[in-house]
Amino acid sequence: MTPPPFFTLEATDGAARAGWLATPHGRVATPVFQPVGTQGTVKGLLPAQLEDAGVTMLLGNTYHLHLRPGEAVVARLGGLHRFMAWPHPILTDSGGFQVFSLAKLRRVTDGGVDFQSHIDGSTLHLSPESATRIQNTLGADVIMAFDECAPYPCERDHAERAMRRTLAWARRCQQAHERAADQALFAIVQGSVFDDLRRECAERLVDMDFPGYAIGGVSVGEGDDLMYQALDTTVPLLPAAKPRYLMGVGTPENLLECIERGVDMFDCIMPTRNARGAGAFTPHGKVRLRNLRHREDPRPLDPTCDCTTCRTFSRGALRHFFMVREMTAAILVTLHNVTFYQRLMRHAREAILQGRFAPFKAAFLERYAQGEDTTPQ
């Protein structure tokens, strides 16, 4: 029996796409937003709460899981799905991004990267082969090629070296990959803000025929316009039959802009990290829950939201939980923000299926930019 194709394109609306990923742990409707479960858990939420929020796929961080508890421990505890108690699809990144953003004293060679753990300073090494082996051991449904993520700003020389290394490493990841039957290995397009480098990287990776392609090296400080430009350069070169994944993005506005440019998959800490800082996403923009104006407000955070937080707690109670530093505050707003992000993706998908993505996006962005009416009640 032939397995189902990994990705099925269901509909397009301009460049925007609605599709399906088929993984060993179930199907995922795209566009999909993956909350981040860095260390084996989405901070503050249990699996059942993630399901209630509409989450269908999670991201785990290879760098963090390699450091603690180590992929061998995860494997002995039954693999990443069992470890996280998440029986649905999971994607792991390659560790590359964290090596370049968190670790200290890096030395990059063609062989790989020597670096010091940000936890205890111990010396570690990641290479295309070891990053792939670690991800094979963790057992996620989608795994990522080990890449060199250039910083921003970055000289063209540096960006070009990183891009060529990323190409060579992608090939080595492909060769090292031992679970191609049940783990889809995605390659990552680098090239910083240089259109010709992005183009060359995309074309060469497409020739290598990966089951999916990520656009990496964005959301590193270059700003929205350069990020959209990287997409405008890269996405048209990627095959229509393969999913496109934009790593580490982003705000609600970013998601809609990038869906419009043909991106199928996203991950970001934005809904979860903002929640812990008392920032809540609503159809009328971001709400700062520590603001005094919420103190005696008996209304829900978002009356149009059906999450537990909005169904049961007042803004006044949420503000209080933040002011007295109760973890219940982070839990409740994380639950809401993740629900908000998932609903946004669901609505975007419906709009694509109905051929009305552009007006949907315009209406959302107009209301979102407007902000709340903060006239005292």
Next chain:
Amino acid sequence: MTPPPFFTLEATDGAARAGWLATPHGRVATPVFQPVGTQGTVKGLLPAQLEDAGVTMLLGNTYHLHLRPGEAVVARLGGLHRFMAWPHPILTDSGGFQVFSLAKLRRVTDGGVDFQSHIDGSTLHLSPESATRIQNTLGADVIMAFDECAPYPCERDHAERAMRRTLAWARRCQQAHERAADQALFAIVQGSVFDDLRRECAERLVDMDFPGYAIGGVSVGEGDDLMYQALDTTVPLLPAAKPRYLMGVGTPENLLECIERGVDMFDCIMPTRNARGAGAFTPHGKVRLRNLRHREDPRPLDPTCDCTTCRTFSRGALRHFFMVREMTAAILVTLHNVTFYQRLMRHAREAILQGRFAPFKAAFLERYAQGEDTTPQ
């Protein structure tokens, strides 16, 4: 129509009792253990998780809620039940215990207590009248008289003064109480470790005819034996038709010893605070989840437990969450510990109803004291 009696005694087994509290927010089977929701939330758990854990009644702390957000804010947000999103019974303490344990620079007079907030040092005053008024405003189902809790150890003179003040204040609380129709006001028996003081306090309070009686001034460092002695002195003097509440207790062993001595109600931070420190309660004693022996243990924390934690996460995963300081760790073990405490109370109740409390208690304590078999698997 006459309201149902506040307390109904269903069965006794020796001095142990099974009964029912009838409150405006529902009935509660006794013996009952109330998890502590100090600042309007049980740390880490949402109301639905508390319900799943079998919780029927919560405790809120008047001192903390008076400081932040203030009872007026709680009232404007719909009262304490609405504020906490807990539509079931709630008990508030009087604030007395926190004034004597947390606040600074106290001055106690017959009028009340002047103290400094432990949050910002502001000068505050609590009296029998204001503590009752605050609790009337918060709106719990059971409220507590404002008492003077003597420290341990304590000179007899001091204990006697505090006891007499507690008696005078109980009367003033009774007179100040404005919601006797829907809030049951309990008096608190003080007297430190002096049997004659305890006896006098109990007898005088019983003469004042409160709907329930608490034994206070225990669990302040006097040790289990002196606490049991205080119960042995006090409980026989309390009317059988009124519930008895032991404040701030305790370990699983304490609960069974005190149920055997006729106590109906408990509250304690033990299951929740221990959980945050990686201490988990099991039928085989307390388990320290940071211990290295759990690192690769794929088994549940307690295979006989039906809570989400035990149904879905391995000990290895729980240990990892503690080692990397994920709040998921505290959430999962709080859920388990609260479930454990509620199950213990349910089993105690069933044993009383079936007239087998003594053997039930003996079997539980034997297994609990034995500890886990820590032979490497």
